[in-house]
Amino acid sequence: MEELKERVYCSRCKGKTKHLIITSYKEHSDIDSDFHWHDNYHVAQCAGCDNKSFVRQYGDEDTWEYIKGEREWKDIFTVYPEEPKEETDEERWKRKFELLYFMPPKSFRHVPQNLNNLYNQTINAYNSQQNILCAAGLRTIIEGICNELNIKKGHIYDKEGSKKLNEKNKEIYTENLAGRIFGLYENGHIIFTHALLLQKIKNIGNSAVHDIVEPSIETLQQTIEIIDTILYNIYELDKHDLLNE
Template sequence: MTVTEEKKKQVYHSCASCDRDTWHSVVQYHVESEYEYRMDTIYQIVQCCGCHAVSFRRVVRDYESAYPIDDNEWDVPEDITCFPSILKGHRELEDVWDLPDTVREIYTQSIKAIKDNSNILAGIGLRATIEAICNDRGITGRTLDKRIDALARGGLISQKDSERLHAIRFLGNDSAHEIKKADARNLLIALRIIDHLLVNIYILDGEADRRLETIVRTFEQFTTLLEKSLSSFTSGDEVPLAKIFGRDMRRFHGYFAAHEKSLVDTITNGASTKLKIGKVDHFAGSKDKVQHFVVL
């Protein structure tokens, strides 16, 4: 087959963007042949006919190992390597850059190890990803099993999630201490568990905070919302926080009293440039008197 004929070919090839096998057009083609041992190595640049993503494909055809499948037809074994590597059955996280640097680095290296069939390193890497998450979240403990339990106690994961993470801990321990190669299917399951963990702890939180009215738990979140809410008030206005926040009061969910106290302490210490302490009085027919604040 000539180069021109080969370039007109289409091949059924894994597409990283489509996350499945699709037809690809051969854009460029080069072949290297060995004659002492009859074998061709074919290098192809291919383009997905669906999403048009471009990838590289190496095909090694071993003619010495060919065998007949019909009277006039032989099957030639092929060994195919793709770049970028494809991990079938797994769609990589789109928002991976939302992860902390260390967590992202270990996670992506673990995926690369799985793609490269470096299953021992992959098992260690997935276990290390859990360690990195614990470090990032300030979860302490002498051993990883204690830290996983602490993740559950702290409400970052469910009890069922912690049981799954322990399974990954076992897998990683076997890889690290017994130099045991993890089964590829088990690694894929473990990777899906890690994906779920990363999405829940990092990615969904970020998306929810940007787009949804989430619960305001921390004082930092409180002050951010306060500054935003104060934009509709003018200097000299004396109002309670309920007036400042309006419908956003529902977002405090039991944290309001603690946040208001922290705000009073901040103002008293001279660290606030937005508000000062005002009167304590009734507001809008309230049964009890409430603390007012003066907008600066």
């Protein structure tokens, strides 16, 4: 059997090997054409393992390269199954992200539309690996929840649950976001542990917005899970279908 002029990839040998032509179908330009080309299709057999492949052999007036200072026409060989492409670092990270970190947005039926839009945009930023924008979005969701529930102020607590005091030994009652988060707790919308977690998410968002500190993908994944839980508990849980049965 005639041998292919170039080694091509063998899917069984996992490398480029000599191939023998079993049968061919050939096309070419007319001899009087302005542009000359040929296009050959081969069923070929690996000379090492006898694995069969389909090979296209194409050449024309432009398929040439310089070899030792001389122009040499070379055919282009394309084999099927194709040789697997080596993954780039970016492709490897994309595959890892999709396997370990990708998070589709949750579907909420009762979250207000403006909050739901903000939530979806924040998740899109996360899945696009725009970590700073995602962190800013998560902080804004917290503020949006406070606005929607009309929580304007709240006391400041330590992690043991005691109200903090100012320098005048008075309880701190404030309109800033830290106070409003604890206001959600004081008004029965969230439990104390969730209030502490929202304070952490607020701080992550502040660092992203004000100091351009990019949180890790693992941190964002955890914070999104917390936001998902809080949105569900506030807006969905008391409207659960089981309560209507």
